[in-house]
Amino acid sequence: MSVFSNVLKLITGEPGVPSLKMPKNRPIKRLTERELLQLESEIGAKLFGDVPLGHRREFFCFDETTWIWYEEWKDPKTGKMHNTTTRYEVHEKGILKVQEGARYSFLEGEELKNLIAAMTMYYDQVAREVYGFDSKTGRPLQAA
Amino acid sequence: MSEYFNHPPYELETSGEVRADFHLASEDLRTLEEGRQLVEARRQVEQAQAKEVVITERDVALSIGRGLRKARRWKAGTEVTQKDLELAGGE
Numbered sequence: 519m520s521v522f523s524n525v526l527k528l529i530t531g532e533p534g535v536p537s538l539k540m541p542k543n544r545p546i547k548r549l550t551e552r553e554l555l556q557l558e559s560e561i562g563a564k565l566f567g568d569v570p571l572g573h574r575r576e577f578f579c580f581d582e583t584t585w586i587w588y589e590e591w592k593d594p595k596t597g598k599m600h601n602t603t604t605r606y607e608v609h610e611k612g613i614l615k616v617q618e619g620a621r622y623s624f625l626e627g628e629e630l631k632n633l634i635a636a637m638t639m640y641y642d643q644v645a646r647e648v649y650g651f652d653s654k655t656g657r658p659l660q661a662a
Numbered sequence: 663m664s665e666y667f668n669h670p671p672y673e674l675e676t677s678g679e680v681r682a683d684f685h686l687a688s689e690d691l692r693t694l695e696e697g698r699q700l701v702e703a704r705r706q707v708e709q710a711q712a713k714e715v716v717i718t719e720r721d722v723a724l725s726i727g728r729g730l731r732k733a734r735r736w737k738a739g740t741e742v743t744q745k746d747l748e749l750a751g752g753e
Contacts, residue, residue: 551738558730582727608723625719634719641726649733 555580558644565639579640583608585633606633 549557555578562577569575576588590601605616612624613633625633645653652659 548739549737551734551740554734554737558734579727579730582731583724585723585727606723608720608727610720612718612720613723630719634722637723637726641729644730645733649737651733653729 554648557648558640561643561647562640565636565643577636577640579637585637 559576559578562579563569563575565577566575570591572592572594574588574590576586578586580586585606587604587606588601590599592599602618606625607614607616609624612626613630615621615623615625615629642653645651646659650659651657
């Protein structure tokens with residue numbers, strides 16, 4: 519009899535060892551797409567450095583062709599909350615930046631390059647930290 | 663120039679001026695042929711270039727978006743995988 523069995527016997531007073539096997543058909547808890555998106559967003563928020571005190575930032579890939587930048591902050595003078603949402607849409611002609619107040623513009627130059635760099639970093643980190651694969655090779659990461 | 667048309671053809675042929683024109687015409691023909699060859703060569707280059715895949719920023723963004731969508735659906739179990747199809751007896 520093993521040490522483990524003896525300890526159980528001492529605790530429970532039972533001569534036999536109770537079954538500790540997990541049922542084979544135990545359902546595995548899966549994260550929903552929304553929960554995964556939330557995890558991605560947490561990584562996206564940190565891509566641009568520290569978020570200033572009193573600010574909340576989200577940056578995430580909403581769907582195949584839509585990226586969202588959300589920033590929320592409290593005005594230190596008035597105490598009033600402010601927020602702004604910018605949507606980046608991948609169109610046939612390029613990437614359209616959509617801001618509040620019906621402001622639309624196709625990205626170009628440095629802004630376009632910076633956004634692509636951010637998307638690439640996001641993909642790289644999210645693939646590794648949320649989905650467990652290498653974004654460059656597409657292969658699963660080796661277990662450490 | 664208009665007086666050429668007042669001479670019979672043979673006279674035109676013996677006229678130095680006309681012969682010069684003929685030579686010019688010959689050169690023009692050669693030039694045209696060279697031009698045709700150049701146009702054809704350019705067309706072939708353009709055709710080859712058109713076959714090259716030019717990756718734009720927009721393509722990169724779309725590719726990342728598709729990759730994330732696929733990963734998300736796979737992780738959430740909402741994507742039908744090849745293995746699912748095999749287990750279901752399909753192809």
